[in-house]
Amino acid sequence: MAEITVERLTKRYGETLAVDDLSFTVDAGCVTGFLGPNGSGKSTTLRALLGLVRPTSGRALVMGRPFAELTNPVESVGAALDAHDVHPGRSGRGHLRTIAAAAGLPTSRVDEVLDMVELTPARDRRVKGYSMGMRQRLALGAALLGDPKILMLDEPANGLDPQGMRWLRDILVALAAEGRAVLISSHVLSEVEQTVDSVVVIGAGRLVMQGTLSDLVRGDRRPALVRSPRADELRELLEAAGASVAVDGRPDSMHVHNASLEQIGTLAAEHGIPIFELTHEVATLEDRFLELTGESGNVR
Amino acid sequence: MNTLKSEWLKLISVRTTWALLGAMILIEGLTAGLVTGLSDIADLKRRDVATLIIGTHLAIVFMFTLGALLSTNEFRHGTANSTFVVTPKRERVIAAKLLVGLTVGIVGALLYIAVNAGLGLSILSSRGIDVDADKAVNGYIGVGVGLVLGCLFGVALGALLRNQILTVVVGMVLFLLAGTAALFIGNDVGQYFPGESLLALQGTPGADKTLLSQTDGGFVLAAYCVVLGIAGMIFTRQREIT
Numbered sequence: 001m002a003e004i005t006v007e008r009l010t011k012r013y014g015e016t017l018a019v020d021d022l023s024f025t026v027d028a029g030c031v032t033g034f035l036g037p038n039g040s041g042k043s044t045t046l047r048a049l050l051g052l053v054r055p056t057s058g059r060a061l062v063m064g065r066p067f068a069e070l071t072n073p074v075e076s077v078g079a080a081l082d083a084h085d086v087h088p089g090r091s092g093r094g095h096l097r098t099i100a101a102a103a104g105l106p107t108s109r110v111d112e113v114l115d116m117v118e119l120t121p122a123r124d125r126r127v128k129g130y131s132m133g134m135r136q137r138l139a140l141g142a143a144l145l146g147d148p149k150i151l152m153l154d155e156p157a158n159g160l161d162p163q164g165m166r167w168l169r170d171i172l173v174a175l176a177a178e179g180r181a182v183l184i185s186s187h188v189l190s191e192v193e194q195t196v197d198s199v200v201v202i203g204a205g206r207l208v209m210q211g212t213l214s215d216l217v218r219g220d221r222r223p224a225l226v227r228s229p230r231a232d233e234l235r236e237l238l239e240a241a242g243a244s245v246a247v248d249g250r251p252d253s254m255h256v257h258n259a260s261l262e263q264i265g266t267l268a269a270e271h272g273i274p275i276f277e278l279t280h281e282v283a284t285l286e287d288r289f290l291e292l293t294g295e296s297g298n299v300r
Numbered sequence: 301m302n303t304l305k306s307e308w309l310k311l312i313s314v315r316t317t318w319a320l321l322g323a324m325i326l327i328e329g330l331t332a333g334l335v336t337g338l339s340d341i342a343d344l345k346r347r348d349v350a351t352l353i354i355g356t357h358l359a360i361v362f363m364f365t366l367g368a369l370l371s372t373n374e375f376r377h378g379t380a381n382s383t384f385v386v387t388p389k390r391e392r393v394i395a396a397k398l399l400v401g402l403t404v405g406i407v408g409a410l411l412y413i414a415v416n417a418g419l420g421l422s423i424l425s426s427r428g429i430d431v432d433a434d435k436a437v438n439g440y441i442g443v444g445v446g447l448v449l450g451c452l453f454g455v456a457l458g459a460l461l462r463n464q465i466l467t468v469v470v471g472m473v474l475f476l477l478a479g480t481a482a483l484f485i486g487n488d489v490g491q492y493f494p495g496e497s498l499l500a501l502q503g504t505p506g507a508d509k510t511l512l513s514q515t516d517g518g519f520v521l522a523a524y525c526v527v528l529g530i531a532g533m534i535f536t537r538q539r540e541i542t
Contacts, residue, residue, distance in 0.1 A: 047540075047541070050381075051385075052381065053540040053541065067388060079385050082378055082381065084378060085379055087314060087379060088377065089314045089316065090310075091313070094309070098309045098310050098379075099386055101302060102383065102387050103386050
């Protein structure tokens, strides 16, 4: 059974459709990236999963049931929605103590978690003096207090420096390796591409794709790049064979759509046209992500 | 019990709590000291116990604000997210806040009475003025209950309104302005407003005001707290945390 199940979730705020018939699942033992532009419905979906907002229709389930029906929510789910969600006048340790007390956890667990997120030296400082990275660590610490089976983190890499990103990546991968389901949202794929095992991509509240990072690129239909000293001649042959060809201003290269590398190579060989380069242009994950989500826009 | 402990920790882990209690004691001490020490003896004798509790409305500003912060800090600083994720039964959180408000209200009231009685009575005594003991006890009970209810009022109103500034402004208007304004325009409804109920609860109203009896004033103020507290629980349970 999936640890997180979103089934045809729709959430409407007045005229605004925040989430639109969204469905996906998240399994234990892996880090799943929940990706989409700002305003695409990621936070609303997480809030629906945590019982903070009510779905207009559909279901958002954690361990097979609505969040409110979990017998021990803290041991089931740890969540960090916004690193700024803390009283600035409270110390980091004080903040975690209030959450631990509500969950019936001992203060010793607070100190363990502070160690885990490497905030022990700053634990008695007031949070208003924390950097963004420290606040992110504190938010993760709060989520980890109950040693939960599921982690939901909204933009946890936001504001982290490169060292912080690496630290976050290592800790999330380690937590998933212990069998937890980890769902992290981001609007920047590059922030999480080295961390996640699979992705759920949404745009304008709708599911765009769910799969692995390879799946994200596999759906790409980019043209073939062909370089030849007889490019004009080859172009005519390709167009006669039904391919569409675009030139980029260089005399020896062209971008060919609707023809496989094999078809292009065979055609060139049949006419004795030398080929210097014949390859599919490679889309970066970021390119693909922007292509998938770009059309959805982010303001509704 | 866990929720109650958490709410107590939230209260005592920020400096604002201590600052508000400290400011209340300081101002109360100054008021009691200056009024009893500097006023004309004939005037003090005429006003009797009313002299002692002259600073109550200032004190209730502090206690109300303390109660309001207990509720509204959750929304002002976004901690409502973690609070309601850890405790999905939200009415428990509001109930715990009310209990913590009750406790800190009692602490505040006791501090108020201790400072007021300690300073004010000693100064009056040193100036040869005897205060009617029964009236003084009656007045202090009324003031103490009023301060506790003022704090609860803040918790409950904050749970209902959520917005910190709005809650404090509405509270100040209700306690300091609305009832008086209604009384001035000759509307008897004014005596049922929180500020006027508080005055009645003190049992030493100014001669020129139409107020409820001390007991009725207490009941009216308590009724406000109960109604607002229940409404706060219901609304908090129904509302979406966005």
